[in-house]
Amino acid sequence: MQPAQVIVMEPDAERRAAMGAVLRFLGWFPHSEAEGWPEPAAVAFGLLGPGADGEQRRRFDAHSGAHPLIRVVEGEHADPEGLAVRYPLEQAELEAILNRAGVHAAATGPDPGRDLVGNSEAVRRVRRMIHQVAGSDASVLILGESGTGKELVARSLHRLSPRGDGPFVPVNCGAIPGELMESELFGHEKGAFTGAVSSRQGRFELAGGGTLFLDEIGDMSVAMQVKLLRVLQEHSFERVGGTRSLPADVRVVAATHRDLEVQLADGAFREDLYYRLNVFPIEMPPLRHRREDIPLLIDAIAERIHRAGRGWVRLTPAARQALAAHDWPGNVRELSNLMERLVIMHPYEEVDVADLPERYRDEAAHGAPAMAGTATLPPEGLDLRGHLGEVEQALISQALEASDGVVAQAAKLLQLRRTTLVEKLRKYGLQRESTSA
Secondary structure (H helix, E strand, O other), rough: OOOOOEEOOOOOHHHHHHHHHHHHOOOOOEEEOOOOOHHHHHHEEEEEEOOOOOOOOOOOOHHHOOOOEEEEEOOOOOOOOOOOOEEOOOOHHHHHHHOOOOOOOOOOOOOOOOOOOOHHHHHHHHHHHHHHHHOOOOOOEEEEEEEHHHHHHHHHHHHHHOOOOEEEEEEEEEOOOOOHHHHHHOOOOOOOOOOHHHHHHHOHHHHHOOOEEEEEEHHHHHHHHHHHHHHHHOEEOOOOOOOOOEEEEOOEEEEOOOOOHHHHHHHOOOOOHHHHHHHHEEEOOOOOHHHHHHHHHHHHHHHHHHHHOOOOOOEOHHHHHHHOOOOOHHHHHHHHHHHHHHHHHHHOEOOHHHHHHHHHHHHHHHHOOOHHHHOOOOOOOHHHHHHHHHHHHHHHHHHHHHHEEEHHHHHHOOOOHHHHHHHHHHHHOOOOOOOOO
């Protein structure tokens, strides 16, 4: 696999952080001297910052001299080897220099189409649960809203399990008509019904030795649930129209966005099947409950699109802040679709709040202090981020006081969604007397 580690030599912390951010955006993993340098075999290239000296270059040559060294300079430059870029780093310029040096795009890094991206406690908890249950054949039930990444969890379970070299076969139970579900899962023999002109393997056979992922299990008919339960109990099945018993050598992982306990009460889901599937439940949190992961997801999705050769886009801090304030009813799928749209609308550009679709711009507008036009900058300057945070806290406190602590009313006064205000209350540690709607 292509090495993806980059040695960054720059004594100034601010410049080092800025260079590291661009490298991570492109899928590289920067390392400073303070963090320790990786093994030479893992190094792709070195980046010599404007503040670095000859001693650092000599150490790089001794450690990883076989790899290209890219100089980062301020202002105009002339480099006899042509391996220099200007600071602050520009993605297009850096990529052109790397191509000239024979360094190809990083081939590692988080892929939102394959990996769970995020460092929030909620995602770390899901990862821990995956590792705890991956080694067994226990049935797993993955719960969560649409678009949260339930299939990613299922694929991670499969990949880390002893069955990881076997097939992973997904079935969307909500997309297959009920009258075809039995044949889809168990297969059929020739002549079993009109149109069965040949024998056909079902998903249980195709998943033999691997994992069968039953997505949207809550949409399966009760009649089909009875047949599925029998297979899970006896570990065998027959094709439609057949008499020969076939082994069901699969691990079953199921997922749903529905509340199965409500369906149990309504008689829409069998209790015995529920307990058979719900041996080890894993709940995927909605994106609005892990907002701190949104910047990482933005970068990972942008990198995935870039690696696929469909272009790239970069978001300004203001645009990122607007997206972090959005409630994301479509969760990660909605964010991924938005990034795809932005790449099409603004290829190879920097996207600001004004470039976002209106529904995402609204959050930025609602969060803006109403008295911004009367603000005055002190002669000595100020910490803008801290100042805006203080203004926001003061306005939230006033809104809570005016609404007698009712969060829903305070949210209306601030023109925020209720869930957005709750997140801000948590962020600032503000107390409220009531959370009733």
